[in-house]
Amino acid sequence: MQGLIQVYLSTLTKVKTLPSNALIIVAHGSRKESSNAEVMELGTKVKPLVDAHYDVVKTAFLEFAKPSLEESIIASVKEGVTHIVILPYFLASGNHVTRDIPAVVEQMEIIYPEVKIELKEHLGSAEGMVSLLSSMAL
Secondary structure, eight states: OOHHHHHHHHHHHHHHOOOOOOEEEEEOOSSSSSHHHHHHHHHHHHHHHHTOOSSSEEESSSSSSHHHHHHHHHHHHHHTTOEEEEEEEESSSSSSIIIIIIHHHHHHHHHHSSEEEEEEEOEEEEETHHHHHHHHHH
16 A cells, blocks of 8 residues: 555656746847847746746747747747746837737637636836836947
8 A cells, every 4th residue: 555655756756747837028120140049048037036926937939030929929828828928029119010910819819718828018118128228328
């Protein structure tokens, strides 16, 4: 009996829990691969800072690079994520921020109604942006 209990307990420790929250940092994308690599590196650096809130951190691109926003959302859903936060890594609210990203979110919400997809404001709208620019200029 004790051996059976040990086997049962060892299988419990091997069971992985599915991730429930994902952060996707979406950027424009560039023909210059090193620019895309910077965004991916940013995602890697952000991950340990947001670990308490997000099980998964991914990056995505709208043009010129992979993965696309759609691909990152689909990959997150396949990993078992049930709540996705999209953070647009854009300084201004141009067409990508006001039209393209919301359209992708709307389309993915239709395809995956069981997943909550939350679209945050773009980076340039952050309150700390003025302080950041000021400190960098001095």
